[in-house]
Amino acid sequence: MAASPSTARAINDRLALRLLQDEGPLTAAQLKTLTGLSRPTVADLVDRLSGSGLVHVVGEAGAERRGPNAKLYGLVADRAHLAALDVRTRSVAVTVTDLLGTPLAEATAPVGEDAGTGPAVEKAVALLERTAKDAGVERLHSVAVGAPGLIDPETGELRDTTGLPAWHRRLVAVLQERLPAQVLVENETNLAAVAELREGAAVGREDFVLLWLGLGIGAAVVLGGRLRRGASGGAGEIGFLPVPGTSGLPSATGCDGGFHELVSTVAVEALAAAHGLDPARALTSGHGPFLDALARRLAVGAAAVAAVLDPGCVVLAGETGHQGGPELAARVEAELAALSPLRTEVRATTLGDAAVLRGALLRARDAAQDALFP
Template sequence: MPASPSTARAINDRLALRLLQQDGPLTATQLKTRTGLSRPTVADLVDRLQEAGLVRVVGESGSDRRGPNARLYGIVADRAHLAALDVRTDSVAVVVADLLGVTLAEATLPIGGGTGTQSAVEAAVALLERTARSAGTAPLHSVGIGAPGLIDPVSGELRDTTGLPAWHRGLVKELQQRLPATVLVENETNLAAVAEHRAGAAPDRDTFVLLWLGHGVGAAVMLDGKLRRGASGGAGEIGFLPVPGTAGVPSALNCEGGFHSLVGSVAVCDLAADHGIKVRVPPGEAAEQDPAAAFAVRAALADGGPDAEAFLSALADRLALGAASVVAVLDPGCLVLAGEVGRAGGDALAARVEERLARMSPLRTEVRAGTLGGGAVLRGALLAAREAAQDVLFAPGGSSRDRAEGGRSPA
């Protein structure tokens, strides 16, 4: 059954907006070529999108051409403003951006372990509000939050997880209640996988597993271009994976004795010390953002001596233990070593892990180094916020100006 004229117009408008967002600015002729639509149809949709305040003329194509056919059309970037939060155990990072994802302001706030729940929540909310004001933005349209822990796949809420601060859940609820915006929360490792897929190490892979290596360890599973969260939202809790070489086995309440005990930051630093690698963590912002294990790996790579090589080989052995289990079950074909430690290890560490996997498994698996480091979580949260805004603004009937002022998250 053919689409109605109104449905066809909505589909065409959405297609044009996506192209302008991804590849713009574009001329009407370029839109015609990329969409396959007729020239009159493109002219009509450009008029509609300009009238809706979603598209405007941003220049002309070429110095020798003038007139309507040379006009460059682009998304109205300030049509909606977005925010992303990376909620760590002891800090919150915030980025405020426009509809095209261009950063307008950013800030980070450490939150000490002794801070009370309500005080931590108020401090994090105030940080977001100050950052938005410093960017000169209108009310935020969509907010994406990356947090450690399990996300309920039915309700989309951050679950109460042993070992994580209570203020995490309080912050999400407070933002959902206080902001006239769509507020989305997702596991931090899943968001890192989205970011590495869109703008990092795996743009050509719709199926891969991301191994997050930071203070702790986690995994994200991307199959056929979609995140797989599991029945309870716990797919990728690889820190609990029982592996050889630990003093015991993990429990339902503690991942000590699991894969975390081999490749968490503390374990990696202990391994470095055993091989005579001195870890020097510089004071200041770098020390707050990167775990000590990242500095240990960088130091070993810079050293290049026998002890450094022995440390990197031992670390690759440990990483391959957990990775081999994932490969045996999922056969993803590609493994991304992400997070601060994965980025610090780069191609050198990735190659070592790939070589060991080839010896341990008959399933060919390419191992790549993540390119976004710890910033992948914020990048992924911003992508989630941008998609939420675009789903509203680019949807049929969603381009009216009152929709751009924000859409409160559903209860």
Template sequence: MAASPSTARAINDRLALRLLQDEGPLTAGQLKQLTGLSRPTVADLVERLADSGLITVVGESGEQRRGPNARLYGIVADRAHLAALDVRTEGVSVLVSDLLGRVLAEASVPIAGDIGTGPAVEQAVALVERAVKEAGADRLHTVGIGAPGLIDPVTGELRDSSGLPAWHRRLVAALQERLPEARVSVENETNLAALAEQREGGARDRDTFVLLWLGHGAGAAVVLDGTLRRGASGGTGEIGFLPVPGTATLPSATDCEGGFHSLAGAAAVEALADACGLTGAADGTDGPRAAGLVRAAVAGAAPPAATDRFLDALADRIAIGAASVVAVLDPGCVVLGGEVGQAGGARLAARVQERVRRMSPLPTEVRPSTLGGGAVLRGALLTARERAQDDLFTGDPRRGGAAG
């Protein structure tokens, strides 16, 4: 059954907008060549999208030919403004961007664990409002939030998880209340990091891989055949609860102590460094002390014997979690993410890969993250931008959609 004229126009408009997003400014002739549409059809869609405020003339092609140069059309970047948040146990980071993903403002604030839910939420919301003002935006179209914990697959809401601050759940509702015109959504932080690694980081050439998150805690995200897998309850990748050898107890339904978290979480990495004689060897850069210790070890800032002892022991621990994931999923690639994974770089990844090869018959490449802790913000921004574009690009072009 042939598409109706209105449906065909919407499909053509969306195709043209995606090309402008991916390729940058294009002439009508280039759009015709890339889409395969007729010259009159391209002329109509260009006029339609320009009238809607989604595209505008941004220059000329500079082609040397008779007559005027061809006009270059580009997406109107300030048609919508977006915010991305990385919500951690100890604070919040935020960035504000335009529709093309260009960062206009970025800020963060530490939040003490003892100040109470109300003040913590107010600090976080005020941070977002300041960033929006600094970016010169009147309002936000879409807000993407990355947070630790489980996301309910039915409601899309952050579930009440023990061990996480109460203000995390309240923040999502507070942002929606203070920004009533914005579309606010929340996703597990490790899932967002995996999306960023797939688009811009260490897994750009992989449509199947596992991100092993090594930061304050330990987690994992699973991407199979290009699709992020969340599981029946939204808990795919809760590897911190994985029972492992080498711990004094077993994890419970409410506490991951005794699980993989006890081997690879930040506190465990710091204790391991102390035991290997690397006390005080952190490189002094911003971020978790555990990442600084790993970075210093990789850089050779500690005695070689202590460094090798530490990196070998850490690789032994990480390989337990990695090999468990490989045995079940056979992803072919494991990316060591988070601040610790990035700090370890190729040197730690090679050690983990060698151990996984000994533990599993399944060929697996282990790679370091190229985005580290910043992957959560990048993933939140990517998802916010996609949601905004879906809303703006699929609506009636003459009606436009909600401006940002």
């Protein structure tokens, strides 16, 4: 059944707005080419979007092409303002942007392990409010929070997970209470994967798994270009994967004995010390024997991922993936090729420490555009 005229207009408007977001300012002729719509249809949608305050003229496409056809149309960047938070166990990072994602202000603050739930929440909220004020923003439209832990797929809330600070869960509730904005929360590893998919190491790939390697260990699964969370939101809890070479087996309440025991930051530092290296510089030292030993450990988990999902690509992210870079990724790929008949490319993160914050910003931007775009 053909779409009604109003539905067709809404579809065309959204397509044009997405192109203006992704490609930047465009002329009506460029919109016609990219959308495949007729010239009158494009002219109507440009008038409609301009009248709604979403699009305006931002310049002309070259001095040699004066006139209506040369006008460049772009999104109205200050139509909405966004915020993204990267909530770690011991710190919070915040960025405030316009609707286009242009950074207006950024800040980071430590949160001590001895801070109580209330003070920790207030410190994080105050950091966001201060950063928004520094950006000259009075009202935020959408706020996205990236945090460790499981997200309930039914409620979208951060679940009570053993070992994570209580203030993480309370923070989202307080933000929802105090801000006249939509507040969203997502697992940090999932957000890093979204950022790598759209702007980083996984651009152009429909299927991949991101391994988050830091104080905690996790994975994000992207298949068919979509993030897969699993029935309980726990897809990718690879830290609990039973593997050889550990002290035993993990349990429902702890990942000691799992893959976490082999490749967490603590384990990597211990491995570096065993090779006579400074743990703080081991990953960037170029020390072959150490990198080979670490690559063998990482390949065990990557082989399990490949055997079950066959993603064709694994991205190493988090502190270890970032610092190890392409050299560590190449060694893991070679080790993995010896363990599995499934060809799997291994790439290092290209977004590094900024991946979670960038993913949170993309999440906030998508939510704002879904609300604002007709």
